[in-house]
Amino acid sequence: MDFELSEEQAMLREASRALLAGRAPIERVRAWLDADQDVDPDVWQLMSDLGWPGLAVPEEYGGAGQGVVELALVAEEIGRALGRGPFVPTAIVGRALAAWGPPRLRAEVLPALVAGSDRATWAFAEPRLPWTLDGVRSTARADGDAFVLDGVKTAVQDAGGARRLLVTALQDGVPASFLVDREVPGVTVRRQRVLDPTRSFHEVRLAGVRVPRERRLDGGPAEIQRLLDEASLLRCADALGVMDRMVELTVEHTRARVQFGRPIGAFQAVKHACADMALLVHASRAATHHAAMAADARADDAARAACAAASYVSAGAGEVAGRALQLHGGIGFTWEHDLHLHLRRARADSVLYGDAAVHRDRLCALLRPVPASA
Template sequence: MNFELSDEQAMVRAASRDLLSDRAPIERVRAWLDREEDADSEVWELAAESGWPGLALPEEYGGAGQGLVELALVAEEVARALGRVPFVPTAVVGRALTAAGPTRLGAAVLPELAAGSAWATWALAEPHTPWTLDGVHATARNDGIEIVLDGIKTAVQDAGGADWLLVTARHEGTLASFLVDRHALGVTTRRQQVLDPTRAFYEVRFEDVRVPSDRRLDGGPAEIQRLLDDAAVLHCADALGVMERMLELTVEHTKVRVQFGRPIGSFQAVKHACADMAMLVHGARAATYYAAMAADAGSAAAARSACAAAAHTSQSAGEVASRALQLHGGIGFTWEHDLHLYLRRAKADSVLYGDADVHRDRLCALLRQSPASV
């Protein structure tokens, strides 16, 4: 496996960073914090023109046919800029439809997702349950040619403005996912008050929601677990972008903050703290992109790699945030300083799609199943 980025991948990263730094500076992000909209429509339109929504979708549907690595590169840059766009949730649903969606359903929905004219999000997690397949209790039952959904989902990102909801529920004794129109009768959304103000999360209720039977995706629990691993890797990339920016802000601060007549960055203890942060960032980068490359290569180690990356990055994000706040002093926690926005996003990333404990438990289970392949 080649761990170097190709020229094309490097261009994806550079172009994404240029677009966000030019059209979504931190001042614009702050201006959107108190707005009702889930996404910055102007930035999302520019992102669509740049091909972000269709980056990993098949070419026959208007996509570029790329993989999880390219999605991770953009996700990292979006997080680094605190971009308010529904890139990750739409990418996750796009991967689900590409891998397991019925052909007719994919032909109807994927071109819209690729063009950015519609976006989608995954309704997986439920209140007071872990981000695992065992935590899914929503139900789906047959009623003639339709399927009826009931249940409550939580922490559904950007659901208020989404056109499509990918809903995972228990159907005929097994887990299955269904593509639901957000405006369908019986679907209600309530915006949640969360720690991270740079993204919108919702509670979504499904009460006797009728879905055509051809909206059921194929693949079953194995495919859903694979999608959960992919989503975890993309959130690792999000956390990586946040960690990278916190490190940059901290190094910049230690160069100009003067104490005892000289910059605090000249003190050995501060240098060691910054070096520790850099090691955590580099470790998270290596784990995240190894997991993404393993998934794209169809490696047998893909699931274990995703768990290792998520477990490491979830914990590292919190440690980097703590050191950044310590080195900034009290100013880092004030509303006026940008660091506190990254602190909040890092905390959210550490639990989305499973915290470190969830992924460590699954990693141990995978290792017990196939110790010889480690």
């Protein structure tokens, strides 16, 4: 496996950083913190014009036909800039539709997702339950030419402006996926107050929602788990961007902050703390990029690599945030300082799609030897 980025991938990362720095600087991020809208429409239009929503969608539907690596590169830059908008959730739904959606459904939905005119999100997690397949309690029962969905989903990113909801529910006790139009009767979306103000999360209630049979996707538990792994990797990439920016802010502060007549960055203890933060960032980048490449290659260890990356980055994000706050002193936790927003985003990223404990448990299960058959 080649761990070096290709020329095209490096250009994608540079173009993404340039766009976000120029059109979505931190001042614009702050201006949108209290907005009711999930997305800055001007920035989202620019992202769509660059083809971000269709990066991993097959070319036959207007996409670029790329993979998880390319999605992760963009997600990292979005995290670095504290960007808002449904890039990650729309990409996840696009991946699911392209892989398991019926042909007519793919032809109907994917071109609009690629163009950015429609947005989508994944309604998976449920209140007070783990972000795993075992934590799914919503149900889908057959009723004539449709399925009827009931349940409650939480922490559904950007559901307020999404037209399509990919809902994971139990059909006869087995997890399955259904594409639900947000405007159909029985769907209620309520915005949630969360720690991270740079993104929008919602509760989605499904009460007797009828979904036509042709809007059930073919993927079963194994495919949904693979999608959950890919979503975790994109969350890792977002956290990686946040961590990288926190290191930069901290180094800048330690060079400028003077104590006892010297910049505090000249003291050995501070140097060691910054070095530890940088080490966590480098290791997180290696783990995330390896897992993304393994996912694209459908390597035998792709699931283990995803769990290792997710567990390491979940813990590492909190560690980097804590050290950054310590080295900034009290100013780092004030609303006026940009580090405050990065701290909140890092904390949210550490639990999205499962915290470190969830992924460590699954990694242990994957590493456990399979008993020999009798």
